[in-house]
Structure formats: C-alpha cells, structure tokens
Amino acid sequence: DGGITQSPKYLFRKEGQNVTLSCEQNLNHDAMYWYRQDPGQGLRLIYYSHIVNDFQKGDIAEGYSVSREKKESFPLTVTSAQKNPTAFYLCASSSSGGNSETQYFGPGTRLLVL
Amino acid sequence: AQSVAQPEDQVNVAEGNPLTVKCTYSVSGNPYLFWYVQYPNRGLQFLLKYITGDNLVKGSYGFEAEFNKSQTSFHLKKPSALVSDSALYFCAVRPRSGYALNFGKGTSLLVTP
Numbered sequence: 001d002g003g004i005t006q007s008p009k010y011l012f013r014k015e016g017q018n019v020t021l022s023c024e025q026n027l028n029h030d031a032m033y034w035y036r037q038d039p040g041q042g043l044r045l046i047y048y049s050h051i052v053n054d055f056q057k058g059d060i061a062e063g064y065s066v067s068r069e070k071k072e073s074f075p076l077t078v079t080s081a082q083k084n085p086t087a088f089y090l091c092a093s094s095s096s097g098g099n100s101e102t103q104y105f106g107p108g109t110r111l112l113v114l
Numbered sequence: 115a116q117s118v119a120q121p122e123d124q125v126n127v128a129e130g131n132p133l134t135v136k137c138t139y140s141v142s143g144n145p146y147l148f149w150y151v152q153y154p155n156r157g158l159q160f161l162l163k164y165i166t167g168d169n170l171v172k173g174s175y176g177f178e179a180e181f182n183k184s185q186t187s188f189h190l191k192k193p194s195a196l197v198s199d200s201a202l203y204f205c206a207v208r209p210r211s212g213y214a215l216n217f218g219k220g221t222s223l224l225v226t227p
Contacts, residue, residue: 004157006157033215040123040219040220041219042118042204042217042218042219042220043158043204043206043215043217044217045214045215048213048214050213056213058214059214090157090158092158099146099208099209099210099211099212099213100146100163100165100208102148102160102163103160103215104160105150105157105158105159105160106157107156107157108155108156108157110155
C-alpha cells in the first residue's frame with residue numbers, strides 16, 4: 001500500500017447524510033484517483049486529479065464530489081444524492097498523469113449504509 | 115467501446131504447478147497493460163506492466179505476463195504456484211490517449227497445497 005493512507009477503514013452512513021473519505025499520500029505524486037469497487041464488477045473511476053486545484057469526472061461521478069487543495073490530499077465526499085453508496089472505495093496516485101505511469105493504491109475504505 | 119475481459123471468475127491450481135490467469139482487451143491503438151493483485155479487504159498491489167518492447171514482461175513475486183498483439187491478450191503467468199498466491203487478480207488497460215484505467219472484473223486464484 002506504500003505511502004498512501006485512507007481513513008477511516010470502515011464508515012457507516014445514515015440516510016440523507018454526506019460522508020467524507022480521506023486519502024493522503026506522501027509520495028510527492030501529482031496525480032490522484034478515486035475508484036469504487038463492487039463485488040464482481042472490478043473497479044470503476046469516480047474522479048481524478050492531475051494537478052492541485054483541478055479535477056475531472058470519471059465514469060461514475062454522480063453523487064460524489066472531490067477537492068484537491070493540496071498535493072498530498074484528495075478527499076472524496078459521498079453525498080446524499082448517491083443512492084447506492086455501499087462499496088469499497090480505493091484511492092490511488094501516480095507520479096504524473098502520464099498514461100504509462102503506474103497507479104499505486106491505498107488500503108481502501110469500506111462504506112456501509114445503516 | 116473499450117473493454118477488458120477476464121474470462122475466468124476462478125482459477126484453481128495445485129501448489130507447484132504453473133498458473134495462467136487470462137486477460138483480453140478491446141481498446142483502440144496500443145494501450146498500456148497492467149496486472150494488479152488484491153488480498154482480502156486490502157488495496158491493490160501492482161505486479162507488472164507492459165509499455166513497449168519485449169512481449170514477455172517480468173514483475174513482482176515471480177509473476178510474468180505475455181503480451182500478444184494479434185490476439186489482444188495479456189495473460190499473467192507463474193511457473194510454480196504458491197499457496198500464498200491465492201488472491202484476486204485484476205487486469206487493467208489504459209489507452210494511450212486517455213487517463214482512466216479500465217479494469218477487468220477480476221479472477222480469483224486458489225492455490226491448493
């Protein structure tokens with residue numbers, strides 16, 4: 001899991017509640033990513049950021065929001081608009097946004113709905 | 115549409131035997147190809163990648179992968195499986211013109227003693 005930390009490990013969300021997942025990296029990487037993993041579906045990209053103060057929607061951005069105010073941090077907010085948030089959320093980073101660059105993953109946050 | 119296929123949901127291998135986990139892709143151009151491994155409730159660990167050059171790529175923990183352009187495949191292999199190799203394996207493809215990694219659905223590898 002390298003120098004990427006995600007917290008909390010488990011997160012419980014109530015109906016109508018916004019929750020924020022933390023992702024921090026000390027690898028001095030420029031690019032950061034959020035993926036959602038559901039059983040039997042592989043990983044799907046939610047948002048990505050190649051530079052501070054800039055980010056782009058991925059394939060399943062609806063119901064999620066992000067910010068990139070610092071190079072080291074890329075928090076993900078799961079809003080009440082996301083009707084099926086139960087999943088394993090993985091943050092990743094790469095040294096740059098170059099397409100051949102390897103993405104390294106954090107340990108993940110499992111989000112459960114009460 | 116771009117896609118990555120891992121045709122086997124599960125692969126069973128006896129310890130000491132060679133293993134192969136299959137991956138085929140349908141992505142335009144000459145994409146970059148990756149293999150990752152995931153242990154239960156953990157993040158993904160990078161194993162190896164193909165960018166260009168030799169079709170046989172060597173990676174971590176004794177794994178290697180063979181790129182076949184004509185068959186658009188990137189199969190993961192290991193000459194002698196270990197029980198500790200039991201995990202979920204993901205193939206991922208990244209187009210040269212895009213940013214996202216497109217993942218297969220994963221293959222569960224079970225190595226029995």
